Amino acid sequence: MPNYTFLAFCMLYLVFTPYFQLALFFRRYPKAPANSVVDDPTPDYMNLLGMVFSMCGLMLKMKWCAWAAVYCAFISFANSRSSEDTKQMLSSFMLSISAVVMSYLQNPQPMSPPW
Amino acid sequence: IIFSFIPSLYSTNTEDNEFAEFEDFDEDVEETRPELKQQDSSPQTEGDAQSPKSQTEDDTAEEEEAIVEDDDEFEHLQDSDEFEGLDQKSNAKGKTEPETLTITKIPHHLRTNWDSYYLEILMLSGLAVYFLNFLAGKSKNHRIAQSWLNAHKKLLSDNFAIVGDDGQGTDITEPGSNELLKESENVYSLWCTGRVGCEGMLVTLRLLKRHDLVTSLARIFKPQQDQLTIRINMDANEMDSFVLLIANKKLSTRLQKDMNDLSLYSTEKKNPEKYEIPTSFTLMSEIGEATAAVLDRRMVAALNNHEKSISYIHISDQYSGQKQQDDTQPQAVVPQTKKVLIFCFNLDSETKDMNEVQKLMTVVLNCLDKVKRIRLSKEAKMKADKNRARVEEKFHKAAHAQRQEAAQARRDEKRRAEKERIMNEGDPEKQRKLEEKENRKEARKRVPKMKMMKVKA
Numbered sequence: 001m002p003n004y005t006f007l008a009f010c011m012l013y014l015v016f017t018p019y020f021q022l023a024l025f026f027r028r029y030p031k032a033p034a035n036s037v038v039d040d041p042t043p044d045y046m047n048l049l050g051m052v053f054s055m056c057g058l059m060l061k062m063k064w065c066a067w068a069a070v071y072c073a074f075i076s077f078a079n080s081r082s083s084e085d086t087k088q089m090l091s092s093f094m095l096s097i098s099a100v101v102m103s104y105l106q107n108p109q110p111m112s113p114p115w
Numbered sequence: 116i117i118f119s120f121i122p123s124l125y126s127t128n129t130e131d132n133e134f135a136e137f138e139d140f141d142e143d144v145e146e147t148r149p150e151l152k153q154q155d156s157s158p159q160t161e162g163d164a165q166s167p168k169s170q171t172e173d174d175t176a177e178e179e180e181a182i183v184e185d186d187d188e189f190e191h192l193q194d195s196d197e198f199e200g201l202d203q204k205s206n207a208k209g210k211t212e213p214e215t216l217t218i219t220k221i222p223h224h225l226r227t228n229w230d231s232y233y234l235e236i237l238m239l240s241g242l243a244v245y246f247l248n249f250l251a252g253k254s255k256n257h258r259i260a261q262s263w264l265n266a267h268k269k270l271l272s273d274n275f276a277i278v279g280d281d282g283q284g285t286d287i288t289e290p291g292s293n294e295l296l297k298e299s300e301n302v303y304s305l306w307c308t309g310r311v312g313c314e315g316m317l318v319t320l321r322l323l324k325r326h327d328l329v330t331s332l333a334r335i336f337k338p339q340q341d342q343l344t345i346r347i348n349m350d351a352n353e354m355d356s357f358v359l360l361i362a363n364k365k366l367s368t369r370l371q372k373d374m375n376d377l378s379l380y381s382t383e384k385k386n387p388e389k390y391e392i393p394t395s396f397t398l399m400s401e402i403g404e405a406t407a408a409v410l411d412r413r414m415v416a417a418l419n420n421h422e423k424s425i426s427y428i429h430i431s432d433q434y435s436g437q438k439q440q441d442d443t444q445p446q447a448v449v450p451q452t453k454k455v456l457i458f459c460f461n462l463d464s465e466t467k468d469m470n471e472v473q474k475l476m477t478v479v480l481n482c483l484d485k486v487k488r489i490r491l492s493k494e495a496k497m498k499a500d501k502n503r504a505r506v507e508e509k510f511h512k513a514a515h516a517q518r519q520e521a522a523q524a525r526r527d528e529k530r531r532a533e534k535e536r537i538m539n540e541g542d543p544e545k546q547r548k549l550e551e552k553e554n555r556k557e558a559r560k561r562v563p564k565m566k567m568m569k570v571k572a
Contacts (some may be wrong), residue, residue, distance in 0.1 A: 027315040027348070029282035029296075029306035040299070042330075067238045074242065078249050078327045081299045110232045 043084070046076035050092045057099035063111040066103045069096035245328050252326030253300050259341065260295050260303040260320050263462075266469035267476055268293060274480055275316065276309025300326045312487045314348035341462040342426065343472070345479050349454040354432050355491045356499040357405035360398075361418070362427030367397040375450060376433040379506050392418045396425075401502065404495045409485060417478040424475060426459040430486060433503070449510045456486060 050072030057066030073092040080089055271278045272293070279292040295303040301322045308315035321342040324330040358380040362370055371377050377399065385398040390410045392398070396418065400406035409430065410418075418425060434457075435450035458479050462472060491499065533553065540546040 027308050029280045029308075030315075030317070067235075070238075070242065071245075074245055075327065075329060078245075078300065079324070081302075082297055111234045113234060 040079060040081075043076045043079040043081065046072045046079065047088065047092050050076060050096055054092075054095045054099040057096075057103055061103050061106055062114075063100070063103045064114045066096065066099035067111070069099050072096070248328045248331070249326045252324070252331070255325050256301050256322045259322055259462075262469060263320060263343075263472065264293075264295055264305070266473055270473065270476055270480075271305075271307055274310060275307035278305065278307045280306050280308060282306075295320070300324070312350055312353040313483060314350055316345060316347045319344045319346075343460045343462050343475075345458045345460075345476075347456040347479070347483055349432075349456065349486070351454065353487050354454040355405065355489050355496075356432045356503065357400075357402040357489075357491065357495075358431040358433060359400045359406055359409060360427065360429050360431075361392070361396050361425075362399075362429070363395050363425075364397050366427050367399065370427060370429070371399065373437050374429070375435045375438050376431045376452070377429070378438065380431075380433060380502055391415050393422045395422060402491060402495045402499055404492060405489055408489045409482070411485060413481055414478070414485070417474070421460075421471065421475060421478075424460050424463070424471065426461050427457075428459075428482075429455075429457040430482075431455060433506075448514070449507065456483060458482075 050069045053065045053072060054069035056062055057069055073089075073096045076092060077089050268278070279294050279296070281292060281296050295305050298304055301324050303320040303322075305318040305320075306315060307318070310316075321344065323334065323339055323341055358376055360367065360370065360377055380401045383400055383403075385400055385403070385406065387394050387396050387398050390398065390406070392410065392415055398406070432454040433452045434455040435452045456479075458475075460472070460475050537546060537549045537553065540549060
C-alpha cells in the first residue's frame with residue numbers, strides 16, 4: 001500500500017501547525033509602499049544642477065561653476081536613497097571633479113569670485 | 116662814403132706789402148674761380164663730357180646758397196612764440212603717463228604664492244565641514260533609529276509573528292530580520308506581519324536630515340521634528356465602513372485637501388470638547404457612532420496625555436492615497452481602495468527615554484483591536500453604504516461624460532473628413548451628387564421618427 005495515509009497525515013499536521021495558520025495572514029513587505037509618494041526630490045534636482053554647473057565649468061571655463069558642481073554632487077550623494085544606483089552618483093562626482101581640474105589646468109590663476 | 120672808397124683803392128696796390136703770401140692764397144682761390152668761369156663759358160663748344168663737372172660746380176654753388184638759405188630757414192625756431200601750445204601738451208603727457216601704466220598679466224607660477232588662492236582654500240574647507248557634518252549626522256540618525264528599535268523589539272515580536280521582513284527572503288515563515296530597513300540616511304522602515312485580522316504594519320521613521328548641512332541650516336528658520344508614521348493595512352472583512360480623522364488644526368486642512376477619501380467622505384466637523392479631547396485637535400468624522408466607538412476612554416486619555424506628540428490619526432476603509440496632481444480632468448476611474456489605520460507621531464528626539472514613545476505604540480495596537488471589534492448599527496451601515504453609492508455614482512457620471520466627449524469628437528472628425536472629400540472632388544457633377552446625398556442624410560436625421568399606424572374603421 002503506497003503510503004498515502006502517511007502523506008495525508010503530514011498534510012493534516014501541516015495545516016494545524018501555528019505557523020501555517022498565521023501564514024494565512026502573512027503579507028510580504030510591499031516594495032513600493034504608499035508613503036513612497038512623499039518622496040524627496042532633492043537628490044534628483046541637485047544631480048541635475050551639478051551636471052549643468054560642471055558643463056558650464058568645462059565649456060565656459062568658469063571656476064566657481066566647477067566648484068559649485070562639486071558641492072551639488074556632494075549634496076546629492078548625501079541625500080541619495082539607498083535604492084538608487086551608485087553609477088549615477090559616481091558619474092556626477094567624476095564630472096564635477098574633472099571640471100575643476102580642467103579649469104585649473106587651462107589657466108592656473110586663482111579663481112575670481114562671480115560678484 | 117669816403118671811408119668805403121679807401122679800402123677799394125688800397126686793395127689795387129697790395130702786391131708790395133708784407134701779407135703778400137695771403138694774397139697769393141686769395142689769388143689761387145680767385146685763379147681757380149676764373150678757371151671755373153672760363154670752363155663754364157667754353158663747355159658749349161667742347162660737348163657734354165665736361166657737363167657733369169660743371170654740374171658739380173653748380174651744386175656746390177647752390178649748396179653755398181642753400182646754406183645761406185638754411186640759416187634763414189630755421190630762424191623762426193628761435194622765436195619762442197611758435198611754441199606756445201606745445202610745452203603744456205608735452206608736460207601734460209609727462210604727468211599722466213605713469214597713471215595709465217598697466218602691468219601686463221603674466222601667469223603666476225603655481226608654487227610661488229599660495230595665499231592668493233584664498234577662495235580655493237575656502238571652498239575646500241567648506242567641503243570638509245560638509246563631510247564631517249555628514250558623518251556626524253548620519254551616525255546620530257542611526258543611533259536614534261536603533262534606540263527606537265531596541266525599545267520596541269519586544270513589544271512588536273509579541274504582537275507580530277514576523278518583524279522586519281525586507282521582502283527579499285524566499286520563505287515567509289522564517290522569523291523576520293528584526294532589523295530596520297534603511298531607505299535613506301534619514302528614513303528607516305520596518306514591516307511587521309503575521310497578526311490575526313491585520314495584513315501588516317509598516318513603521319516609517321522619518322528623522323531630520325541631520326547629515327545634510329544645507330537642510331540643517333534651513334531648519335533654523337523652519338523648525339521640524341522627527342516623525343514616526345505607522346500604517347496598518349487591515350484585512351478586507353475585518354473593518355466596518357467608516358472614515359475618521361483626528362488631526363491638529365494646521366495639518367487637518369492640508370490633509371483634507373490632499374487625501375482622496377477625506378475629501379469625498381468625512382465632511383462633518385465635530386466639536387472636540389464633546390468627546391473630551393483637547394481643542395488643539397480637529398475631528399472630521401463620517402459616522403458619529405463609529406467615532407464614539409473609537410474614542411473610548413483609553414484613546415481619550417492617550418490624546419490628552421500625548422497631545423504634543425500626536426500629529427494625526429486617520430482611520431478609513433476607503434483609503435486610496437493622495438489626490439492626482441492635475442485636477443483638469445475629473446477622476447473617472449474608481450480608485451482602488453484599502454482599509455487602513457494611519458498614525459503619525461512627532462518624536463522629541465532630545466529626550467533619551469523611549470517610554471513615552473512605547474506608550475504610543477501600545478495606543479496603536481489597542482486601537483487596532485478596537486477597530487476590529489466595531490460593528491455599525493443598521494442605520495449607520497445604511498448611511499455609510501449610501502455615501503459610498505453616491506461617490507461611486509459620481510465616478511460613473513464622470514466616466515460617462517468622458518466617453519460621450521470622445522464619441523462627439525469622433526463624430527466631428529468623421530463629418531469634417533466627409534466635407535473635405537466633397538471639396539476635393541474634381542468633377543462638379545459628382546460633387547453635386549455627393550452634396551445632395553449628404554443633405555438628404557442630415558434631413559433624415561432631423562425629422563423625428565414616426566410610425567405609420569393604420570386605424571381600422
